Amino acid sequence: MFSSLSERLDSVIKRVRGQGRLTEENIQDSLREVRMALLEADVALPVVRDFINEVKQRALGEEVRRSLTPGQAFVKIVKDELVRMMGEANDALDLAVRPPAVIMVAGLQGAGKTTSLAKLARHLREREKKKVLVVSCDVYRPAAIDQLQTLAREVEVDFFPSSSGDKPVAIARAAVDHARKQFHDVLLVDTAGRLHVDEGMMAEVKALHQALEPVETLFVVDSMTGQDAVNTAKAFNDALPLTGVILTKTDGDARGGAALSIRHVTGKPIKFLGTGEKTKALEPFHPERVASRILGMGDVLSLVEEVERGVDRDQADRLAEKFKTGKGFDLEDFRDQMNQLGKMGGIGSLMDKLPGMGNMADKVKNQVGDKEVNRLVAIINSMTPAERHKPDVINGSRKRRIAQGSGVQVQDVNRLLKQFKQMQKMMKQFKKGGMKKMMRQLGGRGGMPPGGLPPGGMPF
Secondary structure, three states, rough: OHHHHHHHHHHHHHHHHOOOOOHHHHHHHHHHHHHHHHOOOOOOHHHHHHHHHHHHHHOHHHHHHHOOOOHHHHHHHHHHHHHHHOOOOOOOOOOOOOOOOOEEEEEEEOOOHHHHHHHHHHHHHHHHOOOOEEEOOOOOOOHHHHHHHHHHHHHHOOOOOOOOOOHHHHHHHHHHHHHHHOOOOOEEEEEEOOOOOHHHHHHHHHHHHHEEEEEEEEEEHHHHHHHHHHHHHHHHHHHOOEEEEEEOHHHOOOOEEEEHHHHHHHOEEEEEEEEOOOOOOOEEEOOOHHHHHOOOOOOOHHHHHHHHHHHHHHHHHHHHHHHHHHHOHHHHHHHHHHHHHHOOOOOOOHOOOOOOHHHHHHHHHHHHHHHHHHHHHHHHOOOOHHHHOOHOOOOOHHHHHHHHHHOHHHHHHHHHHHHHHHHHHHHHHOOOOOOHHHHHHHOOOOOOOOOOOOOOOOOO
């Protein structure tokens, strides 16, 4: 997300940072490029106008003129205004009510509403330690109820049954009664979607809202629809007292215009971002962290939180010991590392949050995406335990057997073994204190070589 916007802003920021003194002329030139970058990112025109006016007013004031580093001061102003545009801080869910806290989820069909509800249920169970019940009031879409039941089983929360012959309001009231009797902390209510906003849909969600009196009414919207996402959010906000937005499919949205516009247009905060198809792919929306990502400053706090959740501590300790000694690292450890990466959203997701690595993340994602990680794991799983512990024994006939067992070509097995040897070499350098030398080989100061990735691909 935001990759094209980040790329455009990066060139502006580099040029501004190099200025010893900022004049009205070079501020105007920079703002013209920032304006074009925001419009190309599909940010709503009124939002762009307001943003540019605020930045210009502050940039031409004492704040920049008196600064010893005017370029840095300008960048800070841009960041501050991005944060203001998206909301000052993360708006957490309001669960401080008598249980069950009812959360109603609304949106158009195809926006990812039911999947987002399941992701939210998992988030509440795992991170908030809540007892969660989910119910579907979507009696129109074929298999909508079955879909939610399947997802509820996957995320390990309770499911309240309903059928297509029931009335949505009756389902909702029965679910609230059940949640109260079974001492659930939170009830998540999925509502019916339509292909477009219509009177019948709005009348139904209004009736449901009146019956439920939810503490949170969340609107789920597909970020890929850009300006349409903002317009739809406004239409729902006019009909319902929305408390927040869940922005879905942000992993496929390179522009990010919806994320930058919704708060300004509707006055409602984005509470969560859907960052992938898996039920773990939901993260709280922190405007300051997102602004840092847009400006190439990384998002170390989110990275640390992701690692904390995804890493198996015992496994990490065992691997750390092997790093120290430089011995015993085998293909089973290699496979475990791949699985850990998968749990944390893949190497591209992690690099996206590292300062200065935003543009590199897409290149890495293309090389080590989810499919590639799964393929590497499948190859290792097709080996015998002896082969995993001692890869040197893998000869031509063994490679053919492994390739056949994992559904890949022999050259894929060769590539994996080559990458594994690179990893072993890196570990030996760690043991010898050769970290600085290794970083120099990667392009100096921890970066990538000028041509992109290391020869032979990422050594993971």
